[in-house]
Amino acid sequence: MKFTHVPGRNAKHRVTLYALSTCGWCKKTKELLDSNQIQYEYIDVDQCQGEERAEVSTKVRELNPRGSFPTIRIDGDVVAGYDEDRIRELLEL
Amino acid sequence: MSVEERFSDEVIKTWERLKKEAEEAGYRLNPDRVFTLRLVQGLIENEKRYGYWCCPCRLAFGEKDKDVDVICPCYYRDSDIEEFGACYCALYVSDEWIEGKKKHGSIPERRPAKFMRDGYSETPAPPQSLAPSPQPLSLPVWRCKVCGYLCARPEPPGKCPVCKAGKDRFERFM
Known part of the structure; x- marks a missing residue:
């Protein structure tokens, strides 16, 4: 799985975002992380092909059984969807 | 943004x-x-x-x-x-x-x-609460699965006049 690493001043938490490049809520999630200088890694699953796509989809389903996007892992917690309040809470923003 | x-x-x-x-x-x-x-x-x-x-x-x-x-x-x-x-x-x-x-x-x-x-699969669920039609229909009734638009004609329309969904998104309703 090829993740894109986004550097940020706030590296207090381990943040992984599973997203779709075309999805409005996924973009909102990236903007929320970017505007708060959060360090994170993301993967646009729709840009993956073949085996990688299947592998990442399985991973997303492990974290969020519906397999919907965005799926955000913050340390040991998982947020399904753009839930700004919950993301802020977990990131202590 | x-x-x-x-x-x-x-x-x-x-x-x-x-x-x-x-x-x-x-x-x-x-x-x-x-x-x-x-x-x-x-x-x-x-x-x-x-x-x-x-x-x-x-x-x-x-x-x-x-x-x-x-x-x-x-x-x-x-x-x-x-x-x-x-x-x-x-x-x-x-x-x-x-x-x-x-x-x-x-x-x-x-x-x-x-x-x-x-992926999607058809789940045929005929409307059971509807009373059977008192007399045979002169034409089939087609239902747009996107918006519910109904029409009675030999074939579904090429495009739903309400929501513009294509012909392949209609189902036989009655």
Whole structure:
């Protein structure tokens, strides 16, 4: 799985975002992380092909059984969807 | 949100057309211009990748039969607008949502888990509560699975006059 690493001043938490490049809520999630200088890694699953796509989809389903996007892992917690309040809470923003 | 975000003429023209069609049919597009233009850009991208307008917020299988329920406008739009004030990707919203009476954000996925995993499949469920027709119908009745439009004619229309869904998204209703 090829993740894109986004550097940020706030590296207090381990943040992984599973997203779709075309999805409005996924973009909102990236903007929320970017505007708060959060360090994170993301993967646009729709840009993956073949085996990688299947592998990442399985991973997303492990974290969020519906397999919907965005799926955000913050340390040991998982947020399904753009839930700004919950993301802020977990990131202590 | 980047101030300089640019959209192609194709995206802007498509957005204008969708907005006009939505309003004519009693729907509303999300008034957040940049958010909505991004979704339209996503739809056009999906048209190029898959050959049809798969929902930009759902991962396509890339096979039309498996994705037919989430081709925009999707089968879940009207129920989501009714319950949450917005469809899943928030391209279509209600007046209440626009006025801020409904919370803005991701909504739960209404698409059944089975379809999420394996793709769409027909689940024939004939309307059981309806009384049998007293006399045979002179024509079959077709139902648009996107918006519920009904018409009695030999074949479904090429395009739904209400929501513009294609002929292949109609089912025999009676």
